Amino acid sequence: MKRSGFQFVKMSSRKSKSNNLIHAEYLSQVQRILRERFCHQSPHSNLFGVQVQYKHLIELLKRTAIHGESNSVLIIGPRGSGKTMLINHALKELMEAEEVSENVLQVHLNGLLQINDKIALKEITRQLNLENVVGDKVFGSFAENLSFLLEALKKGDRSSSCPVIFVLDEFDLFAHHKNQTLLYNLFDISQSAQTPLAVIGLTCRLDILELLEKRVKSRFSHRQIHLMNSFGFPQYLKIFKEQLSLPAEFPDKIFTEKWNENIQCLTEDRSVREVLQKHFNVSKNLRSLHMLLMLALNRVTTSHPFMTAADVMEANHLCSMDSKANIVHGLSVLEICLIIAMKHLNDIYEEEPFNFQMVYNEFQKFVQRKAHSVYNFEKPVVMKAFEHLQQLELIRPMERTSVNTQREYQLMKLLLDNTQIMNALQKYPNCPTDVRQWATSSLSWL
């Protein structure tokens, strides 16, 4: 009897252990799925509030692919507004169509990678699979490359050649290339009876058209698709929920149900809503939301399998933390004293730059008054602390450091705001009361 009871206990513990294992298994899967969602711009995720723009784009691409009509379009929107996702979605849908998939060539360029036209041309030839023809040393130079490519594109015509879709990411950077040769030629081809082209530029700059040279501008069709994150808070909440929910194809139904129920609870939680509202106020960027969710997700463990409001709040706290205040927390008392001295100098001289000697004098005055609270450091030690502040970029020299100028007299500026200093001091551990008083007093000599 006893024996069997022991066995039962053992069994149940094993059961819970295996339960735990299963949980751990699920949780790692959950984390994998959600992290992929947050970090990869996968074209499988849903689009939010850009249906009109999407339709415009897909119709345009279809006309190029099916009718061989040349087009050019710019997709403009702030960072994180889903430009790349939009074009990826559209291309994916386009390629799914049977009559299109074999007929369309794609060329993807990025202004950060193809920093000049020569590299861009090489990349285009490579992506069009023409490089075997060019690869030979006879076609070496940039000029030959260009004329080669133009020749190739000129050969085609509307009805017989494969349409080529050019996607230029960071389009504004291409506008800085010399003479804008690449853009001119792409737009020129798209406006003449040559190989059908669709030139799609992605950029976050609203003044992009002013960057284009007048000839290039005239050849651009002036189609612009704007992505503006034009959703409100209710939609933001919906996005939040959708981003955290598990898909229906998750292996364990019960777990999925539980998880999604928890997420539903979270969205209705008041504090979570507050956090989200704050986050929304700062930025509508979905990528920053992903950042927040990523931090919250990291707190999910086997012992703590479901996300709570506290997790989200903690994540928000991490996100909105002031980085400089954090650095101030880690400074020594001497360094804090120097910063306070600088603050007073700023107050007295109205933001005029100061030098080490001034700061040292100010510090000396304080030490003389309150000799008991702060140890009187030697000048070289203070100098060292001063230089450390400079290394942390809390102070910044006005001119570049040269060999001739003496370090003590080099003019500096403080890169901390008064409010930042006061906030940091509030939280500073074991701060001597005198120092705190010195900081708060508007009269430095007290």
Place this chain on the structure above:
Amino acid sequence: MAYYPTRLKTRQTYSWVGKPLLDQKLRYHTYKEMNVKMEGGLTEIHIQVGQFVLIEGDDDENPYVAKLVELFQDDSEPYSKKRARVQWFIRFCEVPVSKRHLLGRKPAAQEIFWYDYPACNSNISAETIIDHVQVVALGPDEVIPMGPKNEKTLFVKLSWNEKTFRPLAPELFAEFDQPQEGSPRHQKPVGAKTKGLGSPSWTTAEHAIKRIESRHSTSKSRRTPSHPVTPKAKKRLELSGLPRTPSTRISQQNSGALLDSPGRSKRKVAFSEITSPTKRSQPDGLHTLSPALKALQKTGEIQSSCAKDNKKASPDCHRILRTRVPALKTTETSEERTLTPIKGGWKSSAVPSVVLKPENIKKREAEEPEAQDETTSTPHRIRRKSSLLTLNRIKQQLRFLGNSKSDQEEDEFLPAAEISDSGSEEEETSTPPILRRTSSRVSKNLCSSVKSSLQTPSKTPKKTPKPSTPRHAIPRIPSRNLAAQEPASMLEEARLRLHVSAVPESLPCREQEFQNIYNFVESKLLDRTGGCMYISGVPGTGKTATVHEVIRCLQQAAQVNDIPPFQYVEVNGMKLTEPHQVYVQILQKLTGQKATANHAAELLAKCFLTQRSSEETTVLLVDELDLLWTQKQDVLYNLFDWPTHKEARLVVLTIANTMDLPERIMMNRVSSRLGLTRMSFQPYTHSQLQRILICRLRHVKAFEDDAIQLVARKVAALSGDARRCLDICRRATEICEFSCQKPDSPGLVTVAHLLQAVDEMFSSSYITAIKNSSVLEQSFLRAILAEFRRSGLEEATFQQVYSQHVALCRMEGLPYPTMSETMAVCSHLSSCRLLLVGPSRNDLLLRVRLNISQDDVLYALKE
């Protein structure tokens, strides 16, 4: 390429046949017939006056074609006493590149043209004649027959007089029929058959290496025009003929040597055959061939290929090969059958006995002086492994060469395995490789055009030893598998016509400009002088289109001989990587040559500043002229300097955007040469734009009249850019299509649609962007405005704005914004270029400015 260095010139002996007739007037001896013998006497060609002959040129693939008018002896010439007068024919590839389009269709592979150009030298050395050829005249509406049977026949349909292609005159037709009757008599030349099979393929094979085009077609590609041969080349013809004569003489001097072994053939003989230019014999002459002789020819060829292999080319091996002639021949026949299906009972007649016409033997042996010491060869040494191997290799090569040029490339690295396993039983294995070959070729042809265009041209430059003949791999974008859909609805049709790329039938509203340019160029052409013209105008006013139209009209006029013919070259400053490349482009388009920028400049200067052989004027269009500006302005100077020279006959039309470009950027000596022929294209007015639109939409009712007027007025007020106008209309058709959901409704584009399109294209997006930005971003903008108002300046540091921002947030009950958050907001706004900020390392001291007016911001922030 083992056979490459073995290439030698053929030795041929030319002799008159028949009695000389004395031409009283010219005091020449004229002849009716000539006998051409290959060295070794294996072939003998009788050429008769009135026949069509192939004449050696600088392109061995496509020898010149001519009709023999007269044969005569000229004793005044130092070398070539045997002269001939011919009537030239011209191949399509010899027509200048710039004139080829005049044909208006693709030429057939075997099409030639009657060369109706009296200035061309028709007096040639008789010794440059290679062979006779069959030429058939066709009526203008007859179709050129295709097929293997006609492969060696050339067809004439049109005549070419350096200006136009014309149908053949009826009296010429009569001339064509006459020589055909006489020709069968000349079919007796022995071995002509094997020539047709073997040697042309050798020669072509060699050339195939040099000029492998991207085309993979088999033997036909031999004749397709591959590169331009200007008529000038005809002059070189004689020169190339002359130096060979001495060598012929030498061989004749050695003719005393006799040889009794009839089957002997020397390597030299073989070589001479190899290098002999293409022969095409009439297929009906086959049956007259003596099989034994044929066999002999084979040995010749085999040995040659032995030599080419650079393997076991010892005399010993040769002997073995020679004795194995009959066996070899039988194997060859099976192969030949696959090549030319005409042959019938060849194998049965393949008797190993050697019965030669005495005359032939004698002549052939006369040319083999060193062969004497090898007379005592044992006739029957059979089947040595090595010989078999070589044999098969030879066969392999023959087959490749006979089959196709493209395969020539492959046999360098591929067929070693095939050779070795086919070594044991020749009879069986001789055919399967062919099948394999052909099937592989077929499959390759089936491959996408991408692949073929990728493969071959990449090899071309490597194998082209002479860079003087440019051979561009012509790249292309792969063609689509599915045809592009044609427009289905009225709106789609309208959209197609409204696309900027659609070329309208006429250019409305630019009649005056058109006329001016036309008159200018035409007068220069007629006067045979040169000149410059400067055309300016803002983008989208039809400058380039008008000039293109002018050129098109002039080309049409030149075709009907209203004006002298001219050459047209176009360059675009924007399509160059740097200004000096313009020389390269011009040179390439003018002559097809490729050179570096400096060299090209020299060549062009030489071309324009010295007396040119060609009589044509060159019209040069330089688009986007301002990009050709350099520090020294040498490019511009040259472009404007050349036309001032009398010999240049260069008309330069330059296009740029700004009216005062010559004054602004050019030095005095450059702008002075540009002259005062200026023309300015004004931006289109609204009525002109309206006319353009109406003209494009002539038969398509897709727009309301009011709508057209609206867009014309809108664009005219903004820029007068016709491209913009067309783009707006095109967008409006799309909007119209979206908005009316019923797919079959006719739906006219209304004013509302157009207004929406105009809005989309021209409205500034700043205000929408501000409206859609987040709360903190908006409040940051407010803080900036407040700071500006406080300081009275248009610029503030980030720190100042931050303190304002904090105050504002406190007022509005927003949570305290940390510095990092605010910095993120600021950088976000600056990435959209709503703000202009300095470099971010300044941190708190960052200078912030607005990129739009304060009023706009206020307007956008107003709820």
